[in-house]
Amino acid sequence: MAKVSCSCGLVSSELSPKMNLSRSIVQIWRDACPSVSGASLSSIKTCDLSHGGIALRNRASVPLPTLIADCRNYWNSRQAPKKNQVISQSPTTLQPSFLLEQCRTLSLSAVSLKSIPSSTRVLSSMGSLPEVSGQLVYPSVKRDDSIVEDYHGVPVADPYRWLEDVDAEAVKEFIGAQRKLCNEVLNTCSLRERFRERITDLFDYPKYDCFMRRGNKYFYFYNTGLQAQSVLYMQDGLEGEAEIFLDPNKLSDDGTVALSAYVFSENAEFIAFGLSSSGSDWINLKVMRVADKTWEPDTISWVKFSSIAWTHDNKGFFYSRYPAPMLDGSVDAGMETNINLNHKLYYHVMGTDQEDDVLCWWDMENPKWILEATVTDDGKYLVLCITEGCDPVNRLYYCDLSSLSNGISGFGRNSELLPMRKLVDNFDAQYELIANDGTSFTFLTNNNAPKYKLVRVDLENPDVWVDVIPESSSDVLQSVRCVNESQLIVCYLSDVKYVLQVRDLASGSLIKHLPLDIGSVLNMSGRREDKEIFINYASFLTPNIIYRCNLSVEDPELEVFRESIVKGFDRTAFQTTQVFVPSKDGTKIPMFIVRKKNLELNGQNPALLYGYGGFNISITPSFSVSRIVFAQHCGGVLAFANIRGGGEYGEEWHRAGSLANKQNCFDDFIACAEYLIRSGYTQSKKLSIEGASNGGLLVAACMNQRPDLFGCALAHVGVMDMLRFHKFTIGHAWTTDYGCSEKEEEFKWLIKYSPLHNVKRPWEDSAKDGVQYPSVMLLTADHDDRVVPLHSLKLLATLQHELCLNSKDNKQTNPIIGRLDSKAGHGAGRPVQKLIDEATDKYAFMAEVVNAQWVD
Numbered sequence: 001m002a003k004v005s006c007s008c009g010l011v012s013s014e015l016s017p018k019m020n021l022s023r024s025i026v027q028i029w030r031d032a033c034p035s036v037s038g039a040s041l042s043s044i045k046t047c048d049l050s051h052g053g054i055a056l057r058n059r060a061s062v063p064l065p066t067l068i069a070d071c072r073n074y075w076n077s078r079q080a081p082k083k084n085q086v087i088s089q090s091p092t093t094l095q096p097s098f099l100l101e102q103c104r105t106l107s108l109s110a111v112s113l114k115s116i117p118s119s120t121r122v123l124s125s126m127g128s129l130p131e132v133s134g135q136l137v138y139p140s141v142k143r144d145d146s147i148v149e150d151y152h153g154v155p156v157a158d159p160y161r162w163l164e165d166v167d168a169e170a171v172k173e174f175i176g177a178q179r180k181l182c183n184e185v186l187n188t189c190s191l192r193e194r195f196r197e198r199i200t201d202l203f204d205y206p207k208y209d210c211f212m213r214r215g216n217k218y219f220y221f222y223n224t225g226l227q228a229q230s231v232l233y234m235q236d237g238l239e240g241e242a243e244i245f246l247d248p249n250k251l252s253d254d255g256t257v258a259l260s261a262y263v264f265s266e267n268a269e270f271i272a273f274g275l276s277s278s279g280s281d282w283i284n285l286k287v288m289r290v291a292d293k294t295w296e297p298d299t300i301s302w303v304k305f306s307s308i309a310w311t312h313d314n315k316g317f318f319y320s321r322y323p324a325p326m327l328d329g330s331v332d333a334g335m336e337t338n339i340n341l342n343h344k345l346y347y348h349v350m351g352t353d354q355e356d357d358v359l360c361w362w363d364m365e366n367p368k369w370i371l372e373a374t375v376t377d378d379g380k381y382l383v384l385c386i387t388e389g390c391d392p393v394n395r396l397y398y399c400d401l402s403s404l405s406n407g408i409s410g411f412g413r414n415s416e417l418l419p420m421r422k423l424v425d426n427f428d429a430q431y432e433l434i435a436n437d438g439t440s441f442t443f444l445t446n447n448n449a450p451k452y453k454l455v456r457v458d459l460e461n462p463d464v465w466v467d468v469i470p471e472s473s474s475d476v477l478q479s480v481r482c483v484n485e486s487q488l489i490v491c492y493l494s495d496v497k498y499v500l501q502v503r504d505l506a507s508g509s510l511i512k513h514l515p516l517d518i519g520s521v522l523n524m525s526g527r528r529e530d531k532e533i534f535i536n537y538a539s540f541l542t543p544n545i546i547y548r549c550n551l552s553v554e555d556p557e558l559e560v561f562r563e564s565i566v567k568g569f570d571r572t573a574f575q576t577t578q579v580f581v582p583s584k585d586g587t588k589i590p591m592f593i594v595r596k597k598n599l600e601l602n603g604q605n606p607a608l609l610y611g612y613g614g615f616n617i618s619i620t621p622s623f624s625v626s627r628i629v630f631a632q633h634c635g636g637v638l639a640f641a642n643i644r645g646g647g648e649y650g651e652e653w654h655r656a657g658s659l660a661n662k663q664n665c666f667d668d669f670i671a672c673a674e675y676l677i678r679s680g681y682t683q684s685k686k687l688s689i690e691g692a693s694n695g696g697l698l699v700a701a702c703m704n705q706r707p708d709l710f711g712c713a714l715a716h717v718g719v720m721d722m723l724r725f726h727k728f729t730i731g732h733a734w735t736t737d738y739g740c741s742e743k744e745e746e747f748k749w750l751i752k753y754s755p756l757h758n759v760k761r762p763w764e765d766s767a768k769d770g771v772q773y774p775s776v777m778l779l780t781a782d783h784d785d786r787v788v789p790l791h792s793l794k795l796l797a798t799l800q801h802e803l804c805l806n807s808k809d810n811k812q813t814n815p816i817i818g819r820l821d822s823k824a825g826h827g828a829g830r831p832v833q834k835l836i837d838e839a840t841d842k843y844a845f846m847a848e849v850v851n852a853q854w855v856d
Contacts (some may be wrong), residue, residue, distance in 0.1 A: 003452070005629040007722050008138075008273060008360050008477075009161075010743035012417055015438065015631065018735065024100050026754060027043075027084065030293065034770050047049075051611065061581055063831045068233055073258055077620075078646070079636065082099055083651055090347075094285070099272050099523070099798060101473075106251050106312070106759075107792045108192065113279045118172075118457075118841070120697060130197030130720055132606040133824060135776060136181075136184075136185065136815055137181070138176035138181065138800050138804050138805055138806075138816075139174070139178065139181060139800075141160075141174060141177075141797050141800070141801065142170070143160065143164075143801065144159050144160075144161065144162060145157065145159050146218055147159060147161045150272055151723065151741055151743040151747050151751070152747055154747075154751070155758065156751070158724075160793070160794045160797045160798065161376060161794075163726075163793040164337065164794075165795065166335055166336070166337060166782075166788075166789070166790070167322045167335075169313045171793070172182075174793065174797070175782075175793070175820050176566070178667055178793075178796060178817070179820055179851070181213070181817055182523070182777075182817045182818060182819050182820070184847060185464060185815050185817050185845070186841050187850070188721060189844035189845055189848040190848065191634075191843075191844050191847045191848065192793055192840060192844035192851070192852050193443050194633070194842045194854055195626075195629060195745070195839070195841040195847070196836070196837075197333065197842055198629045198633060198835055199625055199629050199836055199839050199843075200226070200628050201567075201568060202566055202567075202568060202569060202625045202628065202629060203225065203226060203832065203835075204225035204567075205543065205564050205565065205566045205567065206220070206222070206223070206224060206564050206565075207225070207226055207543075207544055207564055208220065208221075208222055208225040208229065208536075208546050208564065209221040209222070209230065209523070209536055209546075210523055210524065210525035210534035210535065210536050210546060210797070211238070211534045211548075212525040212526075212534070213530060213532075214264045214268040214290075215264075215267070215290070216236070216239065217234050217235065217236060217268070217290075217799075218234070218235050218236075218237070218240070219232060219233065219234050219245060220232075220233055220371045221233070221785065221830070222242075222399040223832075224591075225338070226832055226833075227249060227830035227832065228248075228254075228255025228825060228833060229248040229249050229255055229257075229258055229259070229831060229832075230248075230264075230573060231244055231246070231248070231249070231828075232246040232247075232248075232259070233244045233245055233492045235456055235737070238349075238548075238561075240707050241398075243802075245436060246259075246273070246288065246816065247435075248275075248292070249842055251275065251590045252277070254823065255828075255831030255832070255833065256277060256278045256823045256824075256831060256834075257275055257276070257277050258275070258276050258277070258279075258829030258830075258831075259274065259275065259277040260274040260275065260283050260472065260828065260829060261273065261274030261283065261306075261308060262274070262292070263308040263309070263310060264310075264313055265310045265314045265315070265317075266310055266311075266312045267314050267378065267587045268290055269289065269290060269294045269314055270287050270288065270289060270290065270296070270310075270350070271288050271290055272285055272286070272287050272310070272317055272753045272791045273285065273286050273287070273306050274303065274306075274308070276825075276828070276829050277332075277333070277334070277637065277783075278332065278334055278782075278783040278823040278824060278825060278826020278829060279334070279781060279783050279784065279823070279824045279826060279827070279829050279830060279851065280332075280333055280334025280825050281304050281305070281334070281399075281615050281729075281730075281785050281786055281787050281825070281826070282302060282303070282304050282333045282334055282785070283303045283304065283306075283486075283554055284299060284300065284301050284303065285298075285299070285300035285303055285308070285319060286298070286299060286622060287350065291825070296350065297351075298348065298350060298351065298352075299354065299654065300319065300321075300348060301323075301324070301330065301352050301354065302321050302322060302323070302324040303319055303320070303321045304320075304321060304322055304340065304690060305320065305340075305343070305370055305372075305730070306319045306320040306372070307319070307320070307323060307372045307373055307374065307634045309373045309375045309382070310372055310375065311375060311401065311408070312375065312378075312379025313377065313379075314350075315349060315350060316347055316350050316408075317347070318345060318346070318347050318360065318373040318375070318382065319345075319346055319348065319373075319380065320343050320345050320370075320371045320372065320373065321343070321344065321346065322340050322341070322342060322343055322344075325338045325452045325468065326338070332782075332783065334783035334785045335783055335785070336780055336785065337728045337729060337785075337788045338728075338729065339727060339728060339729065339731075339732065339788065340729050340730050341367040341368060341669065342362065342367045342730075343362065343370050343371050344359060344361070344362040344365070345359075345360045345371045345373055345384065346358060346359055346360060347363045347408045347409075349409060352686070353681040354814070356562050358408055358409055358411060359411075359417070359418045360411060360418045361384065361397075361418050361420055362407070362417070364560045366388070367477075368388050368389075368732055368733070369386050369387070369388055370386070370388070371385075371386055372384070372385045372387075372734070373385075373387075374433055375401075376433070377434045377435065377436065377482075377527070377528050377529075378436065380400065380401060380402050381401065381436065382397050382399040382401055382418070383396070383397075383398050383433050384396070384397040384398065384399070384420060385431070385433075385772060387427075387461060388427060388733070388736075389732075389733045389734065389736030389737075390615045390616075390734060390736050391427070391616075391645075391737070392429075392430040392446060392616050392654070393427040393428060393429055393430050394424075394427070394430055394431060395422070395424055395425055395426065395427065395577060396422075396423045396431045396443075397420040397421060397422050397423065397425075398420065398421055398423055398459070399406055399419060399420050399421065400421075402723075403419075403704050404418075406572075407720055414478070414566070415804040417771040421459075422732070423457070423459070423462055428447065428449075429445055429446050429447035429448075429539065430444075430445060430446050431443045431444075431445050431447070432444040432445070434454065434480050434481070434488075435482040435505065435528060436483055438540050439458050439459040439460050440456060440457075440458050440459075441444065441455070441457055441458075442454060442455070442456050442468060442482075442505070443456075443460065443734075444477065444479070444480050444652050445456050446650070447465075449470075449471035449653045450471075450647070450650040450651035451471050451472055451473075451475065451476045451477060451585065451650035451651075452471065452476060452477035452478075452650065453467055453468075453469055453470055453471040453477060454467070454468040454469035454477070454480060454488075454508060455467055455468060456468050467508075468507070468508040469503065469508040472492065474494065475492040475493060475499065476492060476493040476647065476787055477491075477492055477650070478489070478491045478492060478498075478618075479491045479492045479521075479524075481524060481526060481533070482505060483526040483527065483528060483530055483531075483533055483551060484528075484530065484531050484551040484552065485502070485528060485529070486504065486505045486506065487502055487504065487505060487511065487528070487551060487813060488502070488503040488504070488505050489501075489502060489506075489533055490502075490503050491521055491524075491525065493529055493618060493648065495501070495578070495590060496578070496590050496592070496618065496619075496620060496642050496648050497518050498516055498519065498520060498521050498620070498825060499513075499516070500513070500514040500515075500516055500535075500609045501513055501514065501522065502514065502551070502556060506534050512555070513558055514549065514556070514557075514558050515558070516537065516558075517539060517542075518539060518576060518751070519537055519538055519539030519540075519542060519620075520537065520538055520539065520620040520621050521535055521536070521537060522536040522622075522623060523535075523536045524536070524539055531550065531551050531552040532548060532549060532550050532551060533548070533549050533551065534546055534547065534548055534549075534561065535547040535548075535549070535558070538621070538623045539576070539621045539622075539623065540574075540576050540621045540622070540623065540638070541571040541574055541576060541594070541623070541628075542571065542623060543564045543566055543623040543625075544562075544563070544564035544567075544623070545562070545563045545564070546559055546560075546562040546563070547560060547561060547782065548561040551808050566625070566628075569628060572632065573592070573596060573597060574594060574596055574597060575595065576592060576593070576594050576621075577592070577593050577597075578590060578591070578592050578593075579591050579593060579675070579677045581641075581668075581671050582670050582671065583644075583664070583668045583671040584667040584668075584670075585666070585667070586654075586662070587644070587664075589590050589641060589643055589644075589668045589671060589672060590641075590642040590843070591639055591640060591641045591642065591672050591675070592621065592639070592640045592642075592675075593634075593637065593638070593640075593681070594627075594631065594637075594638040594639075594640075595631060595637045595638065595681075596631065596632075599635060599637070601679065601680035601681055602680060603677070603680050603681075603682060603683045604682075604683070604848045605635050605636065605637050605681060605682050605686065605687070606630075606634055606635065606637070606682065606686045606687075606688070606846075606847070606852040607636060607637035607638075607639060607681055607682035607686060607687050607688065607849075608627070608630065608636060608638055608639065608688045608689075608690060608846070609639045609640075609641060609669070609675055609688070609689045609691070609693070610638075610640050610641070610689075610690050611640070611641040611643050611665075611668075611669045611672070611691050611692070611695055611699075612642040612643075612645075612646060612689060612691060612692075612693075612694055612695040612698065613641075613644060613645035613646055613657050613665035613668065613669065613694065613695070613698055614645040614646065614657065614658065614694035614735050614737055615645075615646075615654075615663070615734075616646065616647040616651065616654040616695075617649045617694075618641055618642070618646050619641075619642055619648075621640075625839075626731070626839035626840075626843055629843070630843055630846075630847070630852075631853055633818075633850040633854050634854060634855070635852075635853075635855065636852065637681045639672065639676055639681075641668065641669055641672040641784070642674070643657065643664075643665050643668035643669050643698075644656040644657030644661070644664045644668055645657025645658055645664070645665045645737075658736075658738070659737070659738070659746070659749065660739075660741050660749050662738065663752070663753060664748065666698065666701050666702050666705060666753065669689070669698055669702050670702055670705070670706055670709065673687060673689065673702075673706075673709050674709070676743055677709075681852075684708065684709050684710065684711060685711040685712050685850065685851075686711050686847045686850045686851070686852075687709070687711055687712075687850075688710065688711060688712035688713070688714060688774075689702060689703070689712070689714070690713075690714040690715075690716070690842075690851060691714075691715065691716065691718070692715075692716035692717055692718070692827065693716070693717050693718065693719070693786070693787055693827075694718075694719060695716070695756060695776075696715040696717055696718020696719065696739075696787070697715075697719045697720065697722075698718075698791075698797060699713050699714065699715040699716045699718065700713070700715050700718055700720055700755035701753045701755055701758070703773060703776065704753075704755060704758045704759060704760070705753075705758075706816070707762050707768075707771055707772065707773045707774060708762070708768065708771045709772040711774050711775065711850045712774050712776075712777075712845070712849050712850055713773075713774050713775070713776045713777070713847060714777050714779065714842050714845075714846065715776070715777075715778050715779065715792075716780075716782050716827075717779065717780050717781070717784055717786070717787045717791075717792070717826055717827065718778070718787065718791060718792060718795075719731075719734070719738075719787055720754075720755045720756050720791040720792060720795040721753060721754065721755075721756045721790070721791055721794055721795075722738060722741070722750040722751075722753070722754030722755070722756070722757070723741040723747070723750060723751070723756075724741070724826050725735065725738070725787075725791070726740055726741075726742075728788045728790070729785050729786065729788055730785075730786060730827065731787075731788075738750065755795055756791075756794055756795050756798055759795075759798050759800070759802045759803070761802060761803060761811075761812075763809070763811040770811070770815065771811075772803070772811050772812045772814055773799070773803055773812060773814060773816065774814055774849075775814040775815050775816070775845070775849035776799060776814070776815070776817070777817055777818070777841075777842060777846075778792045778795060778796050778817075778818045779792070779818070779819045779820075779838065779847050780792035780793070780818070780819075780820055781820070781821035781822070781823075781824035781825055781826075782820070782822050782823070783820075783822070783823065783824060783825040784795045784824070784825045784826045785825065785826075786826035787826060789820070792818060792820075793820075794819070796816070796817075796818040799816045800816055803816065804816060814849065816847070817845075819838070819841055819842070821834065
């Protein structure tokens, strides 16, 4: 407990140091009343002047007239001479709203300078708020200007390459200093606790996933609301009593161990789980016996980017892994940056050690190949899908398991591998196995069909491929699932809206449309033997509906089986519209806009624009509690741009935003931002942009190219160093979308937009007088072994140096900070509390810097 005492009698109270604050007001009050001492700012509870003063924990308060007088005197004596503005109103007439605004203007930093080394540089902060005079201290970071690399005759400096060594003490110190800076800024955000409380309240709703039938049981994941990880339940029949089958929350004290994969054996005797820790892509495989829920001793380590495929004799399963990285005791799995090479396919026999697993296949001449194994529904064939990058293309090999006279365990010794036959031996197109009847195989493919089609081939006549469902002229064939023995559930994407159909497997002919509202099919359960399917649906305004469809009846319909309701959220008060925005080259870019129905389009609303634009990934409607809180209480406009590079219109749309065409992504996103401003939804200083991974690259590139267009930029786990990304973990797989700096032509593409290499002080351009960068938050995590943290660390150091520390005529008053999480990865598997904490921080920061107001 901290003691706050004031000799002039304003207040004396015992306070908890964990309580949060409205720091700007408290800082002014403490400066104005020097007799207040003995407590840090974090000791003082959130202020609410509408209730008469600064409220303290025991209900004591500073009288409002006294506080107003203190602040007025402080302003006139300390700040008015600088701003030529004197407050002449008396304490009894000065309105709380005016005082609040002045308090925001006076001091938004509340940074204790005593703990900051004198060598660091002090600069103005929070520049997107009116007339800022607070101070923000950026850490002094070393630069090694001797690191210059030659790229095809072009020298490129890399002064922060030392930040690539995650285990170095200097890097740890850098991260610690940036975390301290971030916390100091976040502690000044006046809406932080309101966001935290409201996001937590709304997040506390039941969340279901699809039911799946295995054996004579149904299994499904369910979260009561705020559980760190969803729990796997089991029950007899659809209406049976549910029991907990596996609770991942008991696997760790802090909820950071997550289930990343699970596959039942064919007879449902066993289930193999993939367990990930702290969000890393590395997983350990464990096996549980279903009947008594006991763990088997089998444990498999260092698995990554792997399927799990049981053989139908239930003796074991196929999986893929990389060689274990060389780590010392100071680096956790997931924190290393070693390149991932030599993916190998293994077979594990139940009851044996991992060291005895059978090496089934790999290609030593192609170390970048990634292997994914599937066993066909009849159990006869092993199908191997081989990729080299992230392009939607793969080779297709297969092995007739029934032809192995000595079984699988007879291979892998003396370098003998499984006898794989090559059905497709090039990287020209993608092939996804849907079903087989003997040697007749059905695949979903984009071969000569950029919007995809369904084809069939007989292994005994592999040169003849027949269309089952031809390519659509307008819609993308998103997914196909074989169910009820002879039927297909077909999912199309039509102008970024899902279309669901039942079709005949043999002919591909349409049987039934299954109507859906505008939203997304998040996932689906149902195997070929199942006569029912379950569909997990969500939209921008609908959190979760599980539909069940009984396919054994003559006229199947979607029936609501489970539905999640968020208390305190009325979705009828909001509306979703779709617009088509002309980009720089005239291409129409679809964009969804979500807002309150009664919101006035006067250009004064805060807005958040989200985008991705890469790797053939479509951004379709999804529900987010934190976004809803922003729209509900801050009058926020939510916009989702379906820019090129994604898969919304098939492979041509993807290609139009990759490799040499990557600039189209940035042009599309900028065009959508300009549309929001032009149409009266918002204005530049109130417009925030957000993206993650490839979307983090998108945000960083756009703020480099158009710093004048945005008020805030939130870039999560972004690919920021486009010249070196391929050297770390799985980055080499992204060269299919980006190119590689080792090739001269591709280097010329990359250097033009690489965020790390295009940070410039806009105010030095006479055409951009008065322009600065928006407020920036870069977000990453220590166990992100997909896009390793060094990308964000190097860009953060570069931004702070170039914009905040290296200019005598500095104009960058908007804050540039990094939120560097621990025990978290690229995004998957995060416990609920970490999701809430991150959402709280980013929305509080965004609301503060764009001056969003809270309305209950």
